[in-house]
Amino acid sequence: MKALPQTLSSALMSCLALALALASAPCRADDALAQVIARVKPSIVGVGSWQKTRTPPMHFIGTGFVAGDGLSVLTCAHVIQKLLDANPDEVIGILTGQGEATQFRPAKVQVLDTEHDLALLRLAGAPLPALALGDAATVREGQAMAFTGFPLATLLGLYHVTHRATVSSLTPVVTPSDNAQRLDPRRLAQLKKAPYIVFQLDATAYPGSSGSPLFDPETGLVYGIVNMVYVKGLKEAAISTPSGITYAIPGSHMQTILLKDKCVSCVPASAGR
Incomplete structure (x- = not known):
């Protein structure tokens, strides 16, 4: 049996190496x-x-994650x-x-x-492991992401669920209606403010996922926070929940x-008197 020419043999080896790399x-x-x-x-x-008087005493409503010094929850x-309204x-x-x-810890x-549908809670006592925030300005369309939270936790229990996602678009938080009569007070109020960009993801988030960290699947750096209701209500009022x-x-x-919370915490108690 004749040996393959060196150039052909090298090409075959290169193809095999590429196939193995893609497979792995x-x-x-x-x-x-x-x-x-x-x-x-x-x-x-x-x-x-x-x-205390409720059965069960604990009531779940959404997801959050620990950041900063381990006592801040976003x-x-x-x-x-x-x-607050309940x-x-x-x-x-x-x-x-x-x-x-599951255990409850007051905050x-x-x-x-x-305006940005964000809240910061502060814990007392021992800090929890905190997630680091990445530079959101570096996020690009097509970038792979993941988010972890507690979808339908009242039905499934408090078990972490992770979804893969791709950043499909960098889009304004509100899209003007083509019919002025369909602009409700909430949309009008948002239109009066300077628009800001949000990440649109090709993933389905269910009730309970609000507040889940959006992170890089290779580094764990957090680049955003999943919003289930506020933005969807402004941009997709005609689409039933959940959509894709x-x-x-x-x-x-x-x-x-x-940073605002850190600055407030650093102000001496006597300041402003």
């Missing part, structure tokens, strides 16, 4: 995501309330607003653990940014409220 790439990506999920889960918490403002006697806080081992509402589109608020707005 998904495995490496899956391994990276699996490791990142294990790392971020301790920082992702439920957001809810506690009322979530969506509409999640907190639901809790019953003034309820104690707002976070839910940690999983399933029947204080520190910042409520309704999810939105996320860029992390730059989260950086702002973390």
